[in-house]
Amino acid sequence: MDDSSSSKRKPEAQREGESSAKRLNVTLGLESLDCPICFVPLSPPIFQCSVGHFICEDCCADRLNNKCHLCSVETSFERCFGMEHVVQSVTVGCSNDKYGCAEKVTYYKKEEHKKACTYAPCFCPESGCGFAGPTKVLLDHFTTQHKCPSTTLPDSGMLSLCLQPGLHVVKCTGNNYFFLLSMASEPYGHAISVVCVQPNMTESKFTCNMSYDCITTGCCGCTSCHIRSSSLSDGLPTVYDLILPKGKVSDDANGIMLRATINQQTLSHSRSCFRGKGPTSALQHRPDTYHDGDEEDD
Structure with a gap:
């Protein structure tokens, strides 16, 4: 029994x-x-x-x-x-499931996951395109569909490239972001902007030093800027970081030689970028930046 x-x-x-x-x-x-x-x-x-x-x-x-x-x-x-x-x-699917995220998360943690989700979309700013996808997919879209030239950012953060009107992709190996350089032809000259393409990013963490020279005219210049971060949902930035005055740079087919250094932003960089009142005051905090007309001390 x-x-x-x-x-x-x-x-x-x-x-x-x-x-x-x-x-x-x-x-x-x-x-x-x-x-x-x-x-x-x-x-x-x-x-x-x-x-x-x-x-x-x-x-x-x-x-x-x-x-x-x-x-x-x-x-x-x-x-x-x-x-x-x-x-x-109670678990729910990620709102980025259509972009490839298959993760199930606790309902009350869904917003926390969404902010960190690597599948969150970024958007193609090209007119009439409408493509959206994770940063790695968007990067491939730029280079394959729109034939944008690309350069891989070295570990030093320093690169030289021949920039032409349009978009230029700067790849960052092993990271969930990339940089996009844009050069537009405006009535006053060539306008260059740089943006860090990254989803769910509200605060930028990069700075950029840019300099250019033109062999034909002998014109040169430099600037330092705070790189904006964007998913490009609102298109390309409407604020430019570097202006190449009309007539000072030749419009030949070879493009414009641009040298750029992209740095991880630190507290000191953040302050130096915003304290200055004049166009070159931010550069004065960086002794390694060249200024036109500077003379060496005797």
Whole structure:
């Protein structure tokens, strides 16, 4: 009899173990997983009033007169471990799934994942194109579809290239970003801008020193700038970093020889780029930058 009851308990215990690993695909209104006060996804710790309204920790701390924001009942809020278990078990697909991200994330961590997702799209700024994709895919799109010339940035960050009107891609090996140089022909001359193409980037972390010279006219110049970061969702930058005055640089087919050094931004770089009032004052903080007309000390 003991053997019989023991044999019955084994399948029951096995089923209980299986049930803990089971998942069920259901349709759920995700607003039920958001705080009804601030509309932010609920995450532990979650609190509940005596009537049963859920509330997040921040809104619980902001309540007045121990009253529930929703039902106005004077109550005490207690931890709701059951709801915490629910929100921890709900996973959703990344919003960048159409760009290749197959990761499933906890619902209340979806925004955190989105900010760091390497599949977040960047956009092609070419007129009428409309292409969007991860940075590595967009880089290939520029070089294959639009035949943009490209250069690989060396470890030193220093490069020399012959720039012509249009786009020039600067590749960065092993990184989820690249640089895009743009030269446009304007009535006043050639206008050059540089941008770091990267998704979800709000603060730039690079600076660039650029200098040019023209063998034909003998004209030369240099500048230092703070590189903007962009997904190019709004197109190319409308602010230029370097202006080559009309008539000072020849418009031959060989392009313009440009030397550029791209550096990781430090606190000192950030300050030097923004403290100056004149066009060359930022350069004065960098002793290694050449200025036209400088004379050596005796």
